[in-house]
Amino acid sequence: AVHERVDAAVEERDDWARRRRKGIPTDERLLVVACMDERIPVEAALGLELGDAQVYRNAGGKVTDDVIRSAALTTNFFETEEIIVVNHTDCGMMSAPDDAVVEGLEAQAGGSLDDVELDPSLPELDIGDASIAEWVRMTDDIDEACAAQVAYLEDHELIPDDVTVTGYVYEVESGELRRPGERVAAQVNERVEE
Amino acid sequence: AVHERVDAAVEERDDWARRRRKGIPTDERLLVVACMDERIPVEAALGLELGDAQVYRNAGGKVTDDVIRSAALTTNFFETEEIIVVNHTDCGMMSAPDDAVVEGLEAQAGGSLDDVELDPSLPELDIGDASIAEWVRMTDDIDEACAAQVAYLEDHELIPDDVTVTGYVYEVESGELRRPGERVAAQVNERVEE
Amino acid sequence: AVHERVDAAVEERDDWARRRRKGIPTDERLLVVACMDERIPVEAALGLELGDAQVYRNAGGKVTDDVIRSAALTTNFFETEEIIVVNHTDCGMMSAPDDAVVEGLEAQAGGSLDDVELDPSLPELDIGDASIAEWVRMTDDIDEACAAQVAYLEDHELIPDDVTVTGYVYEVESGELRRPGERVAAQVNERVEE
Amino acid sequence: AVHERVDAAVEERDDWARRRRKGIPTDERLLVVACMDERIPVEAALGLELGDAQVYRNAGGKVTDDVIRSAALTTNFFETEEIIVVNHTDCGMMSAPDDAVVEGLEAQAGGSLDDVELDPSLPELDIGDASIAEWVRMTDDIDEACAAQVAYLEDHELIPDDVTVTGYVYEVESGELRRPGERVAAQVNERVEE
């Protein structure tokens, strides 16, 4: 009977709409941590469909306390078993020196950054003796940075040990992913050595 | 001549691949702050193409210090002039009580959370007297939460005053956006009052 | 030989064109009773193709004597074995109070509605002591109304007992069907209680 | 700014979802009255899109008190200005004699039809001295029937005089509409007379 088919569709919609309340995990049990850059087609690059994975994105795709919070929640409560980090070439975090960034922020704040509230909904949050430049997290080398974020996540106490962590660099110049350190574009322009 | 057409294409690719170094902003000068939930088609919901906007996503689409860092960088250095916040119904941040979350994290950490490093690449970061529950940022009402995130961003010192901030709630049950508080689904089931 | 293929197609067309005379039932042996609202894609919502089902539609998707007539004919003479009722949110039958409707009709009739012929091709039809408001059948709550229509059909003498009757509410705000009373949109905006 | 575009889309959805409450008419200000037969692609045959027209459908596409109720509501309260009646060839209302239909219904009711409640939600409804066969409304000639339904609607008190009413016969054997009485298929098989 037709109503059986319709009932199944109604049920499927309910599963989608109340997925979190019903305790249904993402389809791939995956969290992606990526840069917020506008040129990164995160889902297409990793072959993901809607529903497959949660996607954390911030400036630089760096592991911050917010990444730890988000990753801890999904791995401990939503059955997520895998994390993939995606950094990328020509990242904005490489496009200026530390000094220039700090000066620019001070200009905006109209003075020293010491008194600026870093987290407006958690004013108690403080970076102690660390410098604002450390908090901003500019990057020197994108492949090294990618490997470092993987290590931070693998080692953290709030993330279960059996969570797999992998990192890739997305090349905006080619639209392709590479493993950190494997810069194929640099290897194909000159004569092979004997 | 054909080479003029090819040269234009070569130049266009260079603009894309070195956009940040060349100081080219996103096409819509827009930053989106959204939840990392796997059911939110951020780009489709807002009508965005690759290149249009940077997309920050974390657990809950909440304004954290990482959001402030990312938003401060793009509004001060990359010519971003607009921020859109996207929260959503059936958010995982509403699917458990505070106590249950704290207990779960303690179980993972194997004890008290006091000694856990919240930010592995910035160990100086500290939340002082705030509770871990505050840091986790569970949500009571999604429409109120959305409005609050907009206010945090509008008021912050590191974000220029002329940046526009708007918030929407994405309904996973309908695949539609609403303005915070405008729950149309609640208004269409009963008799209109005289 | 080709003519065998052509003959089969000629026969198939004859079956379609003289289906009722030949006693061929609908493909799904289904009658749908739905509201006549312009926003209800009845066939698409139920996954029906041309030929699958007869579709009764009136103002409100209410069970009237015309519904009984139509349903009695198809279940007794055309082998229909299933009825699905589809009501919907924001129905026009909920958009005004009884008094306003009666007044509007009286204005059109230019006086009392007592002498108006309710059925121009069956002038004997009469509603006795019932009020015009009852005949108009405005609705207070769409989910309750849907359940009531299902009950009317299940219990009627002219409809065979083994006919299955099911009801759904189509949400114009989401483009989705729900079972009466299962308002998922109302359940996903606030914190889950412990 | 992008939020202006999104706001417009949010508003458009609200107009769709609360169309009736907001007093927005159908896009073509049209009511279609058609047979419930499964072979009639009403929207395609008339070139209508979702939102264009309300569609009343019953057994035979006959003007009953339910049609009058539905048409009176939409022409008086929803700004509908046009009615199109669609009857069709091989209608089930032509596939049996009156006696056979009455006998079949009596068999189902287990006796005389005199005590059967014709309208379960309006038990006061009564057809007085009219016979059940009249209530069932079988059809002798589809073109004449179509013209008659148009006349019933044009003349009814509850339907404003300036509402346009037009009728067509849908040919299931050709998938085409004709005007009542214009049976082109009957005119093209023999020699033209001098």
Place this chain on the structure above:
Amino acid sequence: AVHERVDAAVEERDDWARRRRKGIPTDERLLVVACMDERIPVEAALGLELGDAQVYRNAGGKVTDDVIRSAALTTNFFETEEIIVVNHTDCGMMSAPDDAVVEGLEAQAGGSLDDVELDPSLPELDIGDASIAEWVRMTDDIDEACAAQVAYLEDHELIPDDVTVTGYVYEVESGELRRPGERVAAQVNERVEE
């Protein structure tokens, strides 16, 4: 090796281009005899692809000496085993009386038709005592005409006995084929008799 694939394609082209010289029959071993009317999609109506069938077409789809010549050649020399005749409604051969046609031709010839050469490349061809009207072959009833053409072909000495001959009438008003005499459109407009 690639050249084997290319060689096969070269061979296939040769089979197509020299099909008749190589003695390869049509793919369906079929000859269609149809009217030359511009509204008859012969191939689509019979479900034929290029290469499937030879298609003879003349004014009226009538069996003339040219049809016999063409059919005799293909059934005796090209392995054709089936003939399908396609006549159609609203044929031009029914659109005028005999007298009008003869008069029109005489007007064109500028006098009597007796001396007109009927076949410019075979001047010896003569119709003896037959009238020009007989040669023109106007039609009184398209279904009878279709059946007659089938009989002419079935009975002819130059066409092998085991050739199958079938006839259809193509309805320009419905875009459908019917078997001669089976006018479904005439049977679906009125009440079924008891």
Place this chain on the structure above:
Amino acid sequence: AVHERVDAAVEERDDWARRRRKGIPTDERLLVVACMDERIPVEAALGLELGDAQVYRNAGGKVTDDVIRSAALTTNFFETEEIIVVNHTDCGMMSAPDDAVVEGLEAQAGGSLDDVELDPSLPELDIGDASIAEWVRMTDDIDEACAAQVAYLEDHELIPDDVTVTGYVYEVESGELRRPGERVAAQVNERVEE
């Protein structure tokens, strides 16, 4: 109003279905005379749509008395103003010698062809002293044959003088049309002479 749009469609269908009775000519006022070969996509080769042209086809695309009959009817009564003849390479009319064809037909007829009725519906038709081979019309050279058919049609008394006649050879080996005598394939294989 919607019924105006529907009325226009109803009218358009009537024009199509009763085109000949209403005296509406083909859209291009064109008659094509082509071979019945299964490899000739007549409409595609000439860029014709359904409704554009009448298409006469027989064995060889030769001008017979049936062609004259058909062409006289359409040019004198249906406003046709142009005739295009399409012959083709590898025609079956070139694939055997005269003797072989006559012998084959005699074998089928079981004796001399003298007593065979050439036209079953016009038994008076006679070819006098002409031989059966002349009636069969085998072809020696396709380009010359094409030019000859054009001349026959241009010169015939029953075809108005202002009718344009053009001929083409369709190459089955290339899928292209050529003008008679312009065999481009023969001209591109060797060195251009000085």
Place this chain on the structure above:
Amino acid sequence: AVHERVDAAVEERDDWARRRRKGIPTDERLLVVACMDERIPVEAALGLELGDAQVYRNAGGKVTDDVIRSAALTTNFFETEEIIVVNHTDCGMMSAPDDAVVEGLEAQAGGSLDDVELDPSLPELDIGDASIAEWVRMTDDIDEACAAQVAYLEDHELIPDDVTVTGYVYEVESGELRRPGERVAAQVNERVEE
């Protein structure tokens, strides 16, 4: 896990980008030698996809020392096992006499061609007593030329004996390939001889 799928894609890209360094042959182990004419869709004509074959193209598709160099490299070092030669009709190498070509080149060089450096990056290259006309390699007959190029490649010392060599002529007038000498277009215009 998703990263396994991504790793496979990363590896596949590396295989493509460093195919030659990794010693991966073309997908079909094929070298095509063809004319550089703008009308030859080499890949489409042979059914080749990107990656399938190396394609050598020069004026005329003639076997020069550069062809030998290129073919020797790919057959000895890149595992190529098959060579296909594609010449074509209306080749520019047939469109002028030897004298005209030599005169034209002398005009460009501003005098005798004796002192012109034939190879700017290998000035030692010399054609000895051969004439410039021989170096230019004009063509008399395209089918003979094609067969000759096949022979040159089959017999050359630097090309392994087990390499298969095949030749085709591409007909620009038909868009089809033929084997050298098999000019089907020349065989289908006249009567088959007994």
Place this chain on the structure above:
Amino acid sequence: AVHERVDAAVEERDDWARRRRKGIPTDERLLVVACMDERIPVEAALGLELGDAQVYRNAGGKVTDDVIRSAALTTNFFETEEIIVVNHTDCGMMSAPDDAVVEGLEAQAGGSLDDVELDPSLPELDIGDASIAEWVRMTDDIDEACAAQVAYLEDHELIPDDVTVTGYVYEVESGELRRPGERVAAQVNERVEE
């Protein structure tokens, strides 16, 4: 009339099929000189359609005497006005040292290469004192090689001075073209220097 349209199509085909004999140049008056590598989609990379350009391809995309011959013919006789050179990364000409290549060829020839005929259809061709390694033309740096080929063509006596010559490197790792020396992939991985 339809035959005018058909005549135009016949003429257009003749222009295509006899383009060279009629002295019609390529659509873009362009010669491309590219490597024969199977991974280079020459037409797609340059945005070329069939008919736009002649495409010379050899091992390495190097300027040899065959390139000079081909380029001299097209620029002096076929109105070509532009040359584009396309080299590419991971070229086979960079995948082995000179010694390895010479040894491999000697192994194939079964001894010294001194007596090998370099050009089988022009046995007089000789490279004098140049080494076989020079004739093979291996490459050290692809960007430098590309610039050199452009210079060779710009300076050659047999190529008119007003011919434009441009060079690009196609990156097989990104599917993009670059100008020689502009290796964007090498510039986007590290911190911008102050």
